[in-house]
Amino acid sequence: MKLTELADLYRRMLLIRRAEERLQKLFADGQVPGFLHLSIGQEAVPVGVSSALSDRDTVSSNHRGHGHTLAKGVDLTGFFAEILGKATGLCKGRGGSMHVADLSKGMLGANGIVGAGLPITTGSALAHKMQRQGHVAAVYFGDGALAEGVLHECLNIAKLWSLPILFVCENNGWSEFSPTDRQLATNLEKLGKAFAMKYRSVDGNVIADVAAAAGKLVGPMRRYPAPAILECRTTRVRGHYEGDRQDYRDAGEIAALEARDPIRLAAEALAEAGAAPDLIAGIAAEVDAEIEAAAEAALAAPLPKSADILADVYTPAEV
Amino acid sequence: MKLTELADLYRRMLLIRRAEERLQKLFADGQVPGFLHLSIGQEAVPVGVSSALSDRDTVSSNHRGHGHTLAKGVDLTGFFAEILGKATGLCKGRGGSMHVADLSKGMLGANGIVGAGLPITTGSALAHKMQRQGHVAAVYFGDGALAEGVLHECLNIAKLWSLPILFVCENNGWSEFSPTDRQLATNLEKLGKAFAMKYRSVDGNVIADVAAAAGKLVGPMRRYPAPAILECRTTRVRGHYEGDRQDYRDAGEIAALEARDPIRLAAEALAEAGAAPDLIAGIAAEVDAEIEAAAEAALAAPLPKSADILADVYTPAEV
Amino acid sequence: MTEIRYIKAVNQALWDAMEADPSVFLIGEDIGAAGGSFKATRDLLDRFGPERVYDTPISEAAIAGMAVGAALTGMRPVAEIMFMDFTTLTMDMLVNQAAKARSMFGGQGSVPMVLRTPHGGGLNAGPQHSQCLEAWFAHVPGLKVVCPANPADAYGLLRAAIDDPDPVIVVENKALYAMKGDLPDAPEARERIEIGKGRIVRPGHDATVVAYGAAVTMAEAAAANLAGEGIDVEVIDLRSLQPWDEGLVLESLSRTHNLVVAHEAVEAFGIGAEIAARMADIGFDELDGPITRVGAPFAPSPFGKTLEDAYRPNAERIEAALRRTLA
Amino acid sequence: MTEIRYIKAVNQALWDAMEADPSVFLIGEDIGAAGGSFKATRDLLDRFGPERVYDTPISEAAIAGMAVGAALTGMRPVAEIMFMDFTTLTMDMLVNQAAKARSMFGGQGSVPMVLRTPHGGGLNAGPQHSQCLEAWFAHVPGLKVVCPANPADAYGLLRAAIDDPDPVIVVENKALYAMKGDLPDAPEARERIEIGKGRIVRPGHDATVVAYGAAVTMAEAAAANLAGEGIDVEVIDLRSLQPWDEGLVLESLSRTHNLVVAHEAVEAFGIGAEIAARMADIGFDELDGPITRVGAPFAPSPFGKTLEDAYRPNAERIEAALRRTLA
Numbered sequence A, B: 001m002k003l004t005e006l007a008d009l010y011r012r013m014l015l016i017r018r019a020e021e022r023l024q025k026l027f028a029d030g031q032v033p034g035f036l037h038l039s040i041g042q043e044a045v046p047v048g049v050s051s052a053l054s055d056r057d058t059v060s061s062n063h064r065g066h067g068h069t070l071a072k073g074v075d076l077t078g079f080f081a082e083i084l085g086k087a088t089g090l091c092k093g094r095g096g097s098m099h100v101a102d103l104s105k106g107m108l109g110a111n112g113i114v115g116a117g118l119p120i121t122t123g124s125a126l127a128h129k130m131q132r133q134g135h136v137a138a139v140y141f142g143d144g145a146l147a148e149g150v151l152h153e154c155l156n157i158a159k160l161w162s163l164p165i166l167f168v169c170e171n172n173g174w175s176e177f178s179p180t181d182r183q184l185a186t187n188l189e190k191l192g193k194a195f196a197m198k199y200r201s202v203d204g205n206v207i208a209d210v211a212a213a214a215g216k217l218v219g220p221m222r223r224y225p226a227p228a229i230l231e232c233r234t235t236r237v238r239g240h241y242e243g244d245r246q247d248y249r250d251a252g253e254i255a256a257l258e259a260r261d262p263i264r265l266a267a268e269a270l271a272e273a274g275a276a277p278d279l280i281a282g283i284a285a286e287v288d289a290e291i292e293a294a295a296e297a298a299l300a301a302p303l304p305k306s307a308d309i310l311a312d313v314y315t316p317a318e319v
Numbered sequence C, D: 001m002t003e004i005r006y007i008k009a010v011n012q013a014l015w016d017a018m019e020a021d022p023s024v025f026l027i028g029e030d031i032g033a034a035g036g037s038f039k040a041t042r043d044l045l046d047r048f049g050p051e052r053v054y055d056t057p058i059s060e061a062a063i064a065g066m067a068v069g070a071a072l073t074g075m076r077p078v079a080e081i082m083f084m085d086f087t088t089l090t091m092d093m094l095v096n097q098a099a100k101a102r103s104m105f106g107g108q109g110s111v112p113m114v115l116r117t118p119h120g121g122g123l124n125a126g127p128q129h130s131q132c133l134e135a136w137f138a139h140v141p142g143l144k145v146v147c148p149a150n151p152a153d154a155y156g157l158l159r160a161a162i163d164d165p166d167p168v169i170v171v172e173n174k175a176l177y178a179m180k181g182d183l184p185d186a187p188e189a190r191e192r193i194e195i196g197k198g199r200i201v202r203p204g205h206d207a208t209v210v211a212y213g214a215a216v217t218m219a220e221a222a223a224a225n226l227a228g229e230g231i232d233v234e235v236i237d238l239r240s241l242q243p244w245d246e247g248l249v250l251e252s253l254s255r256t257h258n259l260v261v262a263h264e265a266v267e268a269f270g271i272g273a274e275i276a277a278r279m280a281d282i283g284f285d286e287l288d289g290p291i292t293r294v295g296a297p298f299a300p301s302p303f304g305k306t307l308e309d310a311y312r313p314n315a316e317r318i319e320a321a322l323r324r325t326l327a
């Protein structure tokens, strides 16, 4: 990978990290309504996957969707504003963290229902195939979601109809407060085999690996529609949601997280590829400024008007 | 297998066959309300499986459930009466062909919802495991049902919790009017492998094979609860339901059915095992008489009273 | 004009919509070569090919969910769920996804999907193949629900549903599939019916019966019977259940001062409850007598013939309800 | 007596029921070591072990379906669905299986299962984690539905639900989980509450407010406000939604002659519609004014604070509805 490319991916990952760290503080300050699921430790996955996607490609996401959303290139201020429940949010403050969407960027929404992104994205892939423009769809889901029946339905249909969809599993070993191995008698590799589906597993914390694998899987799909699975072994650093004290995790596991930090690994890779310390510091400064500006703008933005609760339930008739 | 045993299994298969042939005629005469899905050509499966089960073991079934029901030993007159919608039916005429049940025989019901028997039976197996009496549960489902997501959920949980359940798939190659290979990008063997589940495939039209496999799989479960899959390759001779002209099936396939007729194969096996022609004829005569008596009694039985529509919706409070 | 059956009107609407707009496609179980369990999609595979008519595995959640995703990606899917009872497997996709996407995404887009499904009894299909569950969907903000009572409406409401930018549940009635009616021969002359508007089927001034689906014909029969006694009943076909034509019902009530609501669904917590409740509020001053309702009793739809006949609403019960209101 | 929170009352009911009957067991997501998302099952794994408390994979359809099968095999499962919004994934099992088994099998057996699930807003949990869908279940013959409004009822209704031979949906209210109330210290003194019976929370003679769940406290506040103006409002807590206490409501109406129905669920096609419709029939002669309803507006539950506050019913809206009825 070229240095400029790697630097760009690093930048995107750092943006997600800093954005979530900002949200974490805002949450602690009582500024974020509702549940907040942070993806700290998982940033390489969406950045790597999105590096293979364009705005016309579609993705859908789950409850832990900030990274997926930002990596798809949505407006940062609108993103913050949405999570703060502001009128200027991407969804006018009606969705919040679990429902950020930006259809103009092909981001079909975070989702509060585990597994729900799967059929939605499968349908989006069907649309892409019918439209013959070479676009593809990607769906992010966690290892916990592997237990939902709808996964099975979608693997089957995607394979049967050769749909251009990338199933991206973020396997962080946890489903809320339970280790996923107590919830699953199978794994995605075995399921992929059962459906004769192309499957790759990567260290989801190594950006170059994720990007390379995503590129390899997505490229051919554009001309010869067919599904593929990308399983990313990754790490959930924070609790299931903010406020979760994680007393169910043992100290050893938590201590080991630091060494696998995707941001750190990406910075090391950058340095190894010959990046000057300046470059890395410069990126950090830029990102910080960008986050600060966006967060400030979002904080200053107005709350939605109460009178708007009935807006947008239905599409107004054209005039 | 001993001759007497084989003769007994043959007898049970023939009972199902003749019962359904009688129903077929009654349907043609306009005497059967609703949909009628016949299992002609599939009789060896439930008879073989039930040979490994007792009354305290539970089974649940699907829309094509006559064989499953009769093989579990339910009362024949009550069976006919139910399908004719009579007050004396096993379900007082409120269920019909798709809902025949006899809880006293561990028959938890035919089911009009494809795949619905799967979680119900998984739950029944959980109950058996908790009750520690060595009872097991078995669920019958078709190859078409393999596409329903709930299968995936149940395979996972059954394996994860080591539940004493036998998943019995009647693979007849059809899902209504479509060949199942156009609906599935996987098969049960592969799914079984994905869940590391014990799996056996048998010619579902050869009674000795089904019975032997069922016995082998069910036996150990009673002491060491664990799930297993039994896939039975079988043949749907009639249409999806009565009235279906089957113009979507080609002549070759239909012509080949005769040679695989499970009743015929069982009769041949009996003869080979040294049964006198008398024995076979005697069974036939007995079965015919039994069917005739049951059908006549059911035909003569009263219709349910209109006033009863509100009965049994809830369990009356104990006095 | 040609006389066609209700099911053929559905088929014609699908045909015309697919001719008119290449983004319309069909998805469902056995809807291709088999033409659907009730033949609503007959010949459409031949005409439009497998890239417009998708025969699916038995995966209802995926059918509904794929419709949502395709609709968000520029298509106009029309999904078929073989029996309304099986929509129980699609509720997350319809209620949490299709219904909410536009609103929870701040009005960014729409979900122009249609889900067709037949409800109702009369076929002795038993408790899992006869249910009328439309009240569930009418309770869900973001969904629209229509229920045509005759062939012309089956055509017109389905065309309007397919044109509609929002998700529409089109509830057809199995027992009406064989009903005959006229449809214009020229495609241009075949009309869409506006979603949200009801229709006065029979004017009258003594009482109003609000009905939909199979109950419309029953209400007409009840009205015809009472006409012999000099009781003049107005019959309204709602056509659309969400939104429903509150204005039309209120206007009628303000002329007749008596109201009966009739449908095939279970009475308790059914569609009729909302109509009645609303009129007991905004129409209270117009009411001369109790609002009565006719629906199925509180029991699963039974299988046997005598039982199902006793279970299903009919003209006699609507007549009795009218008499009680007018008493 | 000890003062405990609503969530603890749920926990105590589960504890006591499990102590009393070895066939009672729990099944749901993260209900074991984690004690449930809202801590309803805290300590129960420790006390009763993994053979009575089953932590499941994320498989809602299987959870509900397994409860049906276990109930048919002699057990008394109590399933937890983490948010009522996720019951959308369990509808086939609850509606086509649990609700119908007894009736469609001709009364051969019963399905003694309970499904507990929290509804309602107030946590800014957004459109997919706040819905009140109880009207769906109340429309389904064979199901019972209860909704406790305080800690004592949370205990008493859950115990009754677990004892009940038929499937009961116990709808808890998330915003009430922290509410405090008294529970007797001696297990024998802790009472079950009969399913199907409501309770007069506050007697009055000018108007009746029928409410349930979180709306009960709102109705009490509205009544207290109006009392200052000499308007004497009776408040009824339904407790049980299916069956509901028609007799109690009618009796109250025949004293007050004015009726308001209030709940947190969306107003249109909600529980209130049935109450109002029924009273507009059997209680018509008692009514002095329109029956008004208070519920959420016809929109998905919005996320943002200002929006959610504006969306949720409150005492002011109940007061306004009372004034409109009495006007």
Ligand SMILES: Cc1ncc(C[n+]2csc(CCOP(=O)(O)OP(=O)(O)O)c2C)c(N)n1
Pocket: A063, A064, A112, A113, A114, A115, A141, A142, A143, A144, A145, A146, A170, A172, A174, A175, A176, A236, A240, D029, D058, D060, D082, D086, D089
């Ligand atoms: C249908 C459904 N069931 C349960 C939940 C509650 N829930 C939210 S996240 C979660 C665990 C998801 O684990 P995983 O898919 O591995 O994602 P992760 O949180 O690890 O990123 C659960 C059970 C839900 N939101 N939707």
Ligand SMILES: Cc1ncc(C[n+]2csc(CCOP(=O)(O)OP(=O)(O)O)c2C)c(N)n1
Pocket: B063, B064, B112, B113, B114, B115, B141, B142, B143, B144, B145, B146, B170, B172, B174, B175, B176, B236, B240, C029, C058, C060, C082, C086, C089
């Ligand atoms: C949930 C659901 N979807 C669809 C149907 C309609 N249906 C009834 S039987 C059937 C095909 C089942 O095929 P299979 O499971 O192979 O059983 P077979 O009829 O071959 O015995 C379908 C689609 C249904 N009853 N339930």
Ligand SMILES: [Mg+2]
Pocket: A142, A143, A144, A170, A171, A172, A173, A174, A175, A176, A180
């Ligand atoms: Mg995880």
Ligand SMILES: [Mg+2]
Pocket: B142, B143, B144, B170, B171, B172, B173, B174, B175, B176, B180
């Ligand atoms: Mg089959």
